[in-house]
Amino acid sequence: MSAEPLEIYLEEQDLGRSLRDDVRTGLTARPKWLPPKWFYDARGSELFEEITRLPEYYPTRAERSVLQRRAGEIAELTGAKTLIELGSGSSEKTRLLLDAFTRRGGLGTFVPLDVSVSALRQSTAQIATDYPGLRVRGIVGDFTRHLDRLPTGGRRLVIFLGGTIGNLLPAERAGFLAAMRASLEPGDWLLIGTDLVKDPSIVVPAYDDAAGVTAEFNRNVLRVVNRELGADFDPEAFAHVALWDPEREWIEMRLRAERPVRARVLDLDVEFAAGEELRTEVSAKFRPEGIAAELVAAGFTAREFWTDADGLFGVTLARAA
Numbered sequence: 001m002s003a004e005p006l007e008i009y010l011e012e013q014d015l016g017r018s019l020r021d022d023v024r025t026g027l028t029a030r031p032k033w034l035p036p037k038w039f040y041d042a043r044g045s046e047l048f049e050e051i052t053r054l055p056e057y058y059p060t061r062a063e064r065s066v067l068q069r070r071a072g073e074i075a076e077l078t079g080a081k082t083l084i085e086l087g088s089g090s091s092e093k094t095r096l097l098l099d100a101f102t103r104r105g106g107l108g109t110f111v112p113l114d115v116s117v118s119a120l121r122q123s124t125a126q127i128a129t130d131y132p133g134l135r136v137r138g139i140v141g142d143f144t145r146h147l148d149r150l151p152t153g154g155r156r157l158v159i160f161l162g163g164t165i166g167n168l169l170p171a172e173r174a175g176f177l178a179a180m181r182a183s184l185e186p187g188d189w190l191l192i193g194t195d196l197v198k199d200p201s202i203v204v205p206a207y208d209d210a211a212g213v214t215a216e217f218n219r220n221v222l223r224v225v226n227r228e229l230g231a232d233f234d235p236e237a238f239a240h241v242a243l244w245d246p247e248r249e250w251i252e253m254r255l256r257a258e259r260p261v262r263a264r265v266l267d268l269d270v271e272f273a274a275g276e277e278l279r280t281e282v283s284a285k286f287r288p289e290g291i292a293a294e295l296v297a298a299g300f301t302a303r304e305f306w307t308d309a310d311g312l313f314g315v316t317l318a319r320a321a
Contacts, residue, residue, distance in 0.1 A: 003124035009146050010115055012043055019228055020266060026108040027270050036167050036253075036281040038221050044189075045119065048219040054213060056205040059163050060242040062313035063193050066306050074157075074317060076109075078306070079270040081154035084111040085166050089138045090139035091123050096161065098131055101170060111151055124258070130168040130192040144176060156188040163195040163313070166284035167248065173284075177298035184320040194286040194314045194319035196307070200244040203285065206250050208243035214239030218253055218263075221280055241277065291316055 018036060026033045040048070052060040067074075074097060076232050083101065085094050091112055110127060114120045117140050124138040141149055143160070148182040150158075158180065168176055171199035180190065195203075207214055219235040226233055238255035245252060257272035264270075272278070291314065300318040 003128035003138060006039050006117065006120060006124070006138045006140050007149070008117065009139065009141040015115070016228065019225075020142055021288065023225060023229060023265060024268065027265065027268060031277060031279060032270075032272075033279040034225075038224050039217060040116070041220070041224050041227075041282070042118075044217060044220045045116075045223070047213060049208070049222060051217060054209045056209045058312050059195050060093075062308040062310065063161060063163070063315065064096070066193075066307045066313065066315045067093055067096040067296050070125045070315065071096045071102070072308050073304075074191065075100040075104040077291070077317065078105060078157045079155055080157035082109045082111060082151060083107060084150055084156060084158045084208065086113050086158065086160045091127060092300070093161055095127075095130075097159065099136070100128070102131060107291070108154070109133065109135040109151065110138060111137045111139060113143060113146070113150070113319040114139050114140055115140065129291075144172075144179075146319050147179050151182055152185075156184065157191060158184070159191040159290070162189075163193050163283070164196055165192060166286070167201075167281060168284075169282060173294065174298065177294060177300070181320055182297040186320050188300050188320045190244055190295075190318045190320070192291070192295075192318065194291050194316065195283070196285050196312060196314050197249050197285040198281060198312060199245075202312070203251060204242055205243055207283065208240065208254055212240075214242070214253075218280055219253060222255070225265060229265055231263055233263045233265070234261065237261050249287075250282050250284040252279055253283070256312075286314065288314060288316075305306070 022035055025150045026125040047311050052055050087090060120140055123135045128136040139149060165173060180210040188232045218240045219238060222233040225231045237258055241256050243252050254277040257274055258273050261272040288305050295302050295318045299321050301321050302316055302318045304317040305314060
């Protein structure tokens with residue numbers, strides 16, 4: 001069965017407008033910031049794939065080990081007819097679940113949602129080839145805006161992997177989980193991956209690797225702004241910084257100006273003093289009781305919580321109450 005034509009709710013002009021709005025808002029704020037979604041052009045996606053293979057970057061390996069052990073159990077517990085993946089990318093880890101559902105039988109439809117038309121077209125075509133009995137419906141959309149476009153009917157399992165929920169600030173997270181619950185029917189399921197609080201000596205190197213791949217990934221946001229908005233930032237004028245915030249229990253990635261920097265972007269003259277920082281990502285780490293409480297507050301019941309053998313990463317299976 002070939003993949004169905006993509007359902008597109010996010011056009012190129014929407015992305016362009018969103019980038020302009022974020023750049024104008026973030027670069028005129030004090031302190032300055034840009035959201036992490038703008039790391040991910042083609043080059044940024046390649047760099048992130050490289051990051052996931054680095055020895056310091058444990059989350060991908062740890063989450064995959066959980067799914068390898070628990071995929072069959074997830075298929076049995078949920079009995080899902082439709083599997084929906086938010087921020088799907090290449091859907092690599094999802095294949096562990098697709099394999100388990102294929103063995104069990106009963107899954108009819110796979111719905112990956114992602115902002116990238118090209119990545120989604122490639123991944124849906126490949127999955128449709130590899131799982132010929134499966135209906136594959138790709139949705140081009142933003143998981144913070146288009147949850148109301150998810151297909152209805154049948155028992156659904158939504159998966160949100162990779163610890164991506166940690167990139168949302170607490171208020172954003174609460175809003176996302178509430179919107180997620182509103183888009184589901186009672187009895188539908190949510191599978192969510194969360195990086196866990198641990199010693200900073202493990203966390204920080206995952207965001208500041210010895211090979212400098214994460215530093216290149218971080219600076220890529222400036223290259224995206226340069227290319228898409230005709231800006232003239234010098235990415236090499238910024239050092240990569242990864243800091244652990246013990247109070248909020250999150251990592252902040254920043255770009256620190258190593259000298260005074262002046263750049264023109266849109267109709268703005270943007271200036272950085274030497275040492276001034278631009279926040280590019282927050283990556284919250286969770287405690288099991290914390291993520292369970294957030295899910296309950298949004299209208300879910302946390303049913304199962306699993307970790308890898310080293311307790312680095314958690315996967316929660318919750319049900320819409």
